[in-house]
Amino acid sequence: MLALPCPHCGTRDEAEFQFGGEPAIRPPSAVTDTVWAEYVYMRSNEKGPHRELWCHAGGCGQWFVLTRNTATHAVLP
Amino acid sequence: MSRTPFRTRYSAASLLRQGLAGQTGWGEAWRAPAPRPRYDFVIIGGGGHGLATAYYLAKLHGANRVAVLEKGWIGGGNTGGNTTIVRSNYFFPESAALYDHALRLYEGLSQELNYNIMLSQRGVVTIAHSHHDMELMARSVNAMLINGIDVELLDAEGVHREIKIANRDPHARFPIHGGFVQRRGGIARHDAVAWGYARAADAMGVDIIQNCEVTGFRFDGARVVGVETSRGPIAAGRVGMAVSGHSGVLAAKAGFKLPIQSYALQAMVTEPVKPVLDTVILSGSTGIYCSQSDKGEMVFGAGLDLYPSYAQRGNLPVGQTIIAALLDMFPRFRTLKLLRQWAGIVDVCWDYSPLIGPSPVEGLYLNCGWGTGGFKAIPAGGWLLAHILATGQHHPISAPFDLNRFTTGRLIDEAAGAGIAH
Numbered sequence: 001m002l003a004l005p006c007p008h009c010g011t012r013d014e015a016e017f018q019f020g021g022e023p024a025i026r027p028p029s030a031v032t033d034t035v036w037a038e039y040v041y042m043r044s045n046e047k048g049p050h051r052e053l054w055c056h057a058g059g060c061g062q063w064f065v066l067t068r069n070t071a072t073h074a075v076l077p
Numbered sequence: 078m079s080r081t082p083f084r085t086r087y088s089a090a091s092l093l094r095q096g097l098a099g100q101t102g103w104g105e106a107w108r109a110p111a112p113r114p115r116y117d118f119v120i121i122g123g124g125g126h127g128l129a130t131a132y133y134l135a136k137l138h139g140a141n142r143v144a145v146l147e148k149g150w151i152g153g154g155n156t157g158g159n160t161t162i163v164r165s166n167y168f169f170p171e172s173a174a175l176y177d178h179a180l181r182l183y184e185g186l187s188q189e190l191n192y193n194i195m196l197s198q199r200g201v202v203t204i205a206h207s208h209h210d211m212e213l214m215a216r217s218v219n220a221m222l223i224n225g226i227d228v229e230l231l232d233a234e235g236v237h238r239e240i241k242i243a244n245r246d247p248h249a250r251f252p253i254h255g256g257f258v259q260r261r262g263g264i265a266r267h268d269a270v271a272w273g274y275a276r277a278a279d280a281m282g283v284d285i286i287q288n289c290e291v292t293g294f295r296f297d298g299a300r301v302v303g304v305e306t307s308r309g310p311i312a313a314g315r316v317g318m319a320v321s322g323h324s325g326v327l328a329a330k331a332g333f334k335l336p337i338q339s340y341a342l343q344a345m346v347t348e349p350v351k352p353v354l355d356t357v358i359l360s361g362s363t364g365i366y367c368s369q370s371d372k373g374e375m376v377f378g379a380g381l382d383l384y385p386s387y388a389q390r391g392n393l394p395v396g397q398t399i400i401a402a403l404l405d406m407f408p409r410f411r412t413l414k415l416l417r418q419w420a421g422i423v424d425v426c427w428d429y430s431p432l433i434g435p436s437p438v439e440g441l442y443l444n445c446g447w448g449t450g451g452f453k454a455i456p457a458g459g460w461l462l463a464h465i466l467a468t469g470q471h472h473p474i475s476a477p478f479d480l481n482r483f484t485t486g487r488l489i490d491e492a493a494g495a496g497i498a499h
Binding site: 001002014015018019033034037038040041042043044045046047050052070071072073 | 485
């Protein structure tokens with residue numbers, strides 16, 4: 001069971017949260033298919049420290065960015 | 078098909094001879110060679126897909142300098158940790174062609190490999206829980222029939238005829254409304270698939286090198302010309318990669334990204350009991366799939382832990398959901414003790430279909446992204462990667478599964494079509 005730090009509500013159980021993917025910046029719409037596919041589909045999918053978006057969906061609804069070690073599940077500062 | 082020159086051919090006669098000799102004369106099933114400095118083909122990953130690739134390279138394409146590099150022991154990853162279900166009941170024609178190719182190869186595999194993979198075509202029954210489930214299922218079944226897959230729609234009584242111990246309570250949280258069956262589906266002995274391919278590949282001269290981790294790639298300009306390993310550099314004409322839940326890690330070493338996210342998928346077994354379940358059951362609504370092993374254990378699993386993980390352990394909330402889903406369908410399993418619970422890391426593409434074909438880097442080829450269903454596809458995955466490595470060209474079955482589908486937008490979206498809730 002993960003215990004994740006919601007910036008608004010504090011540390012809560014993982015059941016209250018929804019994973020939201022890797023943060024990315026949307027490119028302008030007039031780009032090549034390759035650039036668009038890179039943005040929409042390609043992921044770093046790191047083993048180890050991994051920057052990711054989470055939403056406290058079952059709580060305050062706050063979105064936040066977290067760095068978490070995907071090999072150990074430890075939440076990193 | 079020519080016979081593979083095994084050192085010891087397994088047969089009733091050899092079993093009898095060894096029985097009388099106290100089982101003391103069995104030779105090694107495969108060698109433990111030191112890596113050579115150069116191979117024509119290097120396959121990264123000694124699971125089912127990697128070993129099958131090596132086998133078909135040697136068997137069908139006459140390759141004789143092939144190595145399989147495995148960081149642990151062969152079949153020790155997801156090949157040894159899955160729930161052993163084989164089926165080809167897929168919605169899209171591309172998927173049906175791929176998975177039915179695998180199932181057809183499985184059907185002849187024990188004979189071909191001279192190794193009993195204990196394929197048991199006991200049928201796979203997928204359950205519908207409501208009128209709406211049933212309407213969608215009828216549509217899927219029609220699509221599968223058009224794809225040439227042997228499936229039959231069942232009403233509720235039909236399901237109860239297939240599964241005698243399923244919950245008949247109409248007030249169950251997920252009551253049984255109907256379903257469909259693929260009778261050629263079933264289970265196979267997962268370890269035997271890896272060991273059978275390994276033994277047959279080894280007999281044709283493939284070097285299976287265990288405890289040999291690939292730590293990087295060697296480049297000549299932009300082309301991959303070999304790998305760095307924990308046992309030194311190895312040059313290669315072409316490199317194939319079949320590493321299940323570690324594709325992203327290897328892709329990063331080669332300098333590209335994949336449309337893949339890695340998740341933990343849990344599985345569990347109960348204590349062994351006498352035979353009560355003689356088919357495989359699946360439910361799309363609860364995600365549960367369950368069969369009884371030859372040892373008598375209930376082998377089951379369901380959905381993914383829905384955040385990226387390489388930790389090879391499942392979380393408790395999903396574990397509870399899986400067990401609840403099983404007990405809803407089989408209330409009598411409440412008295413069973415859970416024997417083991419584990420999780421493997423699975424690489425899931427956005428459309429829940431695999432990646433087969435060239436990587437963005439010349440000289441490196443992919444067989445990955447099988448998500449939660451790699452075991453059933455082992456013979457086809459190996460057969461197709463061998464074809465691509467040997468010829469440099471796609472086979473018609475593998476072409477739709479090329480990485481370029483994420484740029485062209487021609488996805489093969491089996492997220493719902495595959496009939497499992499994730």
